[in-house]
Amino acid sequence: xxxxxxLLLGGVGFGLHGCTSINGLxxxxxxxxxxxxxxxxxxxxxxxxxxxxxxxxYWGPQQGDKEIQSLLPKQYLSRFCAAKGGxxxxxxxxxMSLVKDIWSKKLLNTYSSVKQGIGGYQCKQSDGQQWxxxxxxxxxxKLDHTETRVVHLQTKLVxxxxxxxxxxxxxxxxxxQEKKPTVNNAKNTASSKAPPPVKVxxxxxxxxxxxxxxxxxxxxxxxxxxxxxxQLYASARKDLGRGQNQINACxxxxxxxxxxxxxxxxxxNVYAESGILVAKCLTSIPSYSRRFSNPQDRAKRILQNLxxxxxxxxxxxxxxxxx
Numbered sequence: 531x532x533x534x535x536x537l538l539l540g541g542v543g544f545g546l547h548g549c550t551s552i553n554g555l556x557x558x559x560x561x562x563x564x565x566x567x568x569x570x571x572x573x574x575x576x577x578x579x580x581x582x583x584x585x586x587x588y589w590g591p592q593q594g595d596k597e598i599q600s601l602l603p604k605q606y607l608s609r610f611c612a613a614k615g616g617x618x619x620x621x622x623x624x625x626m627s628l629v630k631d632i633w634s635k636k637l638l639n640t641y642s643s644v645k646q647g648i649g650g651y652q653c654k655q656s657d658g659q660q661w662x663x664x665x666x667x668x669x670x671x672k673l674d675h676t677e678t679r680v681v682h683l684q685t686k687l688v689x690x691x692x693x694x695x696x697x698x699x700x701x702x703x704x705x706x707q708e709k710k711p712t713v714n715n716a717k718n719t720a721s722s723k724a725p726p727p728v729k730v731x732x733x734x735x736x737x738x739x740x741x742x743x744x745x746x747x748x749x750x751x752x753x754x755x756x757x758x759x760x761q762l763y764a765s766a767r768k769d770l771g772r773g774q775n776q777i778n779a780c781x782x783x784x785x786x787x788x789x790x791x792x793x794x795x796x797x798x799n800v801y802a803e804s805g806i807l808v809a810k811c812l813t814s815i816p817s818y819s820r821r822f823s824n825p826q827d828r829a830k831r832i833l834q835n836l837x838x839x840x841x842x843x844x845x846x847x848x849x850x851x852x853x
Contacts, residue, residue: 560606560613566653566661567687569610575603575685582668582684587643590677601647603665603685608651615656622650622697626667628684634670644681650693662693755792756800762786763804770807780811780818787832791840802840805832809848826852 563569570576577583587600611618624645629635638644648665655661668682688696753761763786769779786804811818812829819825830852836845 555609557609557612560610563610563613566607566610566663569606570685570687573606575606581686582682584680584682586678587638587641587670587681588677588679590679592677598643600643600681600683603683604647604651607653607663607685611653611655614653614659616653616659618651618653620649621652621662622664622693623700624649624666625697625700627699628666628668629670631669638667638670638681648683650688650697662688662690664688664693664696666696755789759786759789759792759800759804763800763807766804766807770810776811776815777818780808780815783807783811799840799842802836802842802845805836806842806844806848809833809845813852 560569563572575583585599585602586596587598589596589598608618626635626638626648629638644667648667651663651665653661653663664684664686666684668684670679670681672679762782766779766783766786769775770783783804786800787808789801789804791799791801809829809832812822812825812832813819822828830849833845833849833852836842837849
């Protein structure tokens with residue numbers, strides 16, 4: 531340690547000399563003070579004309595037996611409270627909300643030498659007087675050319691309402707919670723002694739599900755290709771004849787035509803008649819024919835097939851009309 535650093539540490543110790551040690555001080559030594567504010571002023575808990583003061587909370591690796599200063603404000607006020615026959619207790623936990631720097635807040639939260647000396651405190655004196663004090667960190671820093679770190683503490687006396695506002699966002703300890711008075715009167719006493727009414731429990735009968743009659747399985751009728759072709763053709767012819775569902779009718783006609791000439795079909799030539807319907811769709815129903823790039827050529831190919839292979843008279847007639 532160089533001479534400059536030695537002088538700096540010496541200056542810090544001298545500046546806090548008025549309140550740097552609690553050793554040797556008993557509660558009786560605080561009998562000379564009449565109020566907690568006098569203790570704050572006379573013990574230099576805060577700097578002159580200020581409500582804050584810096585205290586060492588970490589001396590560095592070479593701390594040794596050096597006393598931690600950050601607990602002094604709490605210790606002084608606790609000794610004064612005891613000197614008045616009172617009980618000094620913490621009623622609010624500190625969330626360090628006054629520390630704006632996030633890194634500093636996280637660092638201070640890791641030191642018990644800080645956390646054990648901050649928060650909201652209450653003193654109930656034996657003479658009936660009651661007072662509250664708030665000890666809160668404002669900031670922290672490292673002293674130049676050393677590893678020593680100091681915390682800036684704000685110590686001030688507050689009323690109960692002010693205390694609640696300061697710690698509105700923190701959890702209140704049980705000591706500061708107000709108990710609701712219990713009202714005892716004859717009416718309540720009488721009602722409390724009255725036996726509770728006996729509830730009649732009705733026996734619930736089990737609800738049985740309705741018995742469903744077993745239905746014989748419905749056998750699916752498998753249609754032959756010939757019958758399927760006939761149904762598609764009949765549906766297409768019916769819709770086209772009525773001028774309704776034309777796109778669906780043309781699709782059915784195309785599907786029926788796609789079956790080809792099936793063996794075993796009796797009656798009319800469903801394959802050929804379906805082809806005629808498809809040709810009419812391609813030449814006279816725009817909503818269907820626009821699906822194809824050249825519907826006229828497609829219609830001609832269908833009609834030529836029916837005219838040549840099926841010798842279909844209507845197909846031959848339609849071909850002549852298209853030339």
